[in-house]
Amino acid sequence: MCREAINFPELMSFNDYGGSYDDYEDALLEVYNADLWNSNLQFAGLNVKPRVHKRFELNGKFLDWTFAHFTSKGPIDEDRELDLSRCERIGYVKLIIENAHLDCVKVYENTRFDRNGSPIISVVLWCECANAKIVLTKIQKEWGEYYVITTFYLVNSAIKINSHNKEYVDYVAANGEFQL
Ligand SMILES: [Zn+2]
Numbered sequence: 001m002c003r004e005a006i007n008f009p010e011l012m013s014f015n016d017y018g019g020s021y022d023d024y025e026d027a028l029l030e031v032y033n034a035d036l037w038n039s040n041l042q043f044a045g046l047n048v049k050p051r052v053h054k055r056f057e058l059n060g061k062f063l064d065w066t067f068a069h070f071t072s073k074g075p076i077d078e079d080r081e082l083d084l085s086r087c088e089r090i091g092y093v094k095l096i097i098e099n100a101h102l103d104c105v106k107v108y109e110n111t112r113f114d115r116n117g118s119p120i121i122s123v124v125l126w127c128e129c130a131n132a133k134i135v136l137t138k139i140q141k142e143w144g145e146y147y148v149i150t151t152f153y154l155v156n157s158a159i160k161i162n163s164h165n166k167e168y169v170d171y172v173a174a175n176g177e178f179q180l
Pocket residue numbers: 001002004005006103104105128129130
């Protein structure tokens with residue numbers, strides 16, 4: 001399917017942690033922090049960080065909001081339900097961003113509108129081999145620009161896979177390849 005596929009690591013399976021959710025979460029956090037906070041990750045020449053470095057207490061632990069969002073389904077609250085398929089692939093986020101130049105990753109812009117009708121331009125990194133989608137949003141400050149990782153989730157249905165491929169083809173037809 002792609003000429004240069006990404007060499008993804010083995011899935012981080014909950015079953016490998018002796019049934020201990022605490023140990024599993026600690027291992028996921030270690031990857032998340034090493035990959036996304038402490039790795040000097042870059043995209044298109046700009047730094048990349050998780051969206052909000054907001055920490056909150058959940059079941060006696062202090063978690064990063066983005067970490068909680070990446071690893072669960074539904075609202076982030078005391079009853080947060082783990083999304084194991086995303087947890088297992090926590091290490092994919094950095095790899096996909098780092099390998100955005102390979103044909104394994106389809107990169108295109110996507111414009112949403114906020115409540116005031118102002119455009120919010122995001123960059124989609126869509127990797128069909130991993131069924132994984134990452135959305136980056138560029139933040140502009142007086143001192144410079146950087147990207148935040150807005151979301152990471154899996155796209156599994158054939159209809160959604162096709163629509164992502166089509167969005168990419170349409171984007172490239174109108175704009176050319178995204179300049180990395
Ligand atoms: Zn691929």
